[in-house]
Amino acid sequence: MKYLINEYVEDFGNAGSKARRDISSILGRNGTVVINLPYDSKKSHFSREVTTWKTLRTFWKKDTSRDEIIVQFPMRLNKLDQLGVLNMLKGFHSKVIIIHDLESLRRNDISFVHSEVNILNRFDVVISHSDNMTKYLRQHGLTTQVRELYLFDYLANSRENDFGGVPTMKDEYKVFFAGNLEKSLFLERLPYSLNQMLYVYGLNATPKMTEDLSHFMGFVNSDELPNKLKNGWGLVWDGTSSQKPTGLLGKYLAYNAPHKTSLYIAANLPVIVWSGAANAQFIVDNYLGVSVDSLDQVQEKLKSLTADQRSKIVKSVAKFSAKLRSGNMILSVLRKED
Known part of the structure; x- marks a missing residue:
């Protein structure tokens, strides 16, 4: 027992x-x-x-x-x-x-x-x-x-057909970020190219975030959030800098497996992670997303993926999504x- x-x-x-x-x-x-x-x-x-x-x-x-x-x-x-x-x-x-x-x-x-x-x-x-x-x-x-x-x-509250199929990724350059935004001050310093692609969900946004973010979507309950994240990528980043995760939370990424990563994959989103993150190699080896050294590289990294690479990522994310949700x-x- x-x-x-x-x-x-x-x-x-x-x-x-x-x-x-x-x-x-x-x-x-x-x-x-x-x-x-x-x-x-x-x-x-x-x-x-x-x-x-x-x-x-x-x-x-x-x-x-x-x-x-x-x-x-x-x-x-x-x-x-x-x-x-x-x-x-x-x-x-x-x-x-x-x-x-x-x-x-x-x-x-x-x-x-x-x-x-x-x-x-x-x-x-x-x-x-x-x-x-x-x-x-x-x-x-x-x-x-x-x-x-x-x-x-x-685990997520979802309707029968919300998950489990192979995501189309028809909007290949749409990126999502979700979290407690007061701990994510890098959102005040985004590269212009990423800001145009990024859709942000969460609590405690600073006044600068609500003013500067191109797509601030507000708060959605964690059990319902995967239903809102469709056809794009999930960003895993922390700290104050867009160049490299900094501060206590940024450094912690070198050791921990953020629950945010699981949220994205459960929602059938491949992830974008810092190359120095603890699970970066696991993400890349299992075709669950890509790694970058800084947020300046995100747009070019996504554009550089071949059709075959995108196909492998989409299929692997769908497989792992089912694992995480079960x-x-x-x-x-x-x-x-x-």
Whole structure:
């Protein structure tokens, strides 16, 4: 039997919790017992604490010596509840942890890495985003088995015929960007050629963005957004510069697998990624898009593709889109035997 610890994570409309929710849904649909840690904002902190520990204690009493437990990381729990979960792990035969973020990388603060690796080493298998993330963890003391995911799954509300067919890409030079725009200040400094091609969706646009962007489309819920992205490319970029991803978020692209990439591919869009991104080689090798050194190169890169290259990309994106929308990526990596 497989079990998944499912924490309550508030959704603020920016898709920040979607990857966690999708994994819980996918595993729950495929025979995993989802242990929902209760959360009720109307109750006192003490009352919530007691309810959480009662939930965990029921599993301390069970014989789980042949079972597998799956946890998502970082745990969004207070230290006492984290201690309860870590105690609960001891009774399970197999322990798997799926990384969503590493704060030591995301914040560029090495003081976090010791506690992160200490928790990860309590598990038998760590699901990492990429080779680069795995190397970073190994350099800081990770000793357990690691499997790389490269792309997160992306469940979406869609009508029967919205996905699954081969996209036509009739508008080959239309580009989409979606995200929390206050973290994407490069949108204030776009090359003119890209600005004319780019359709931007998201929350928290700056006044300069709303004024300067040629196609600012506003906010659409993350579950519905794939229905809006049709016949074009998806841009994965971060930071303040259009020349190279900069700042904490830009540098993080060298290690993580952005959920934005999965959004685009789930919507049958090939992607445009930074050449230094952690999954750039995976994207290129699997014909899921193209890589560029700077945003100045986007228009010329797309124009330079041959008909055969475009055809390979379109077919591969359609195949991976079906995988992401069915939860195949996380299911495959969990089934994998090293």
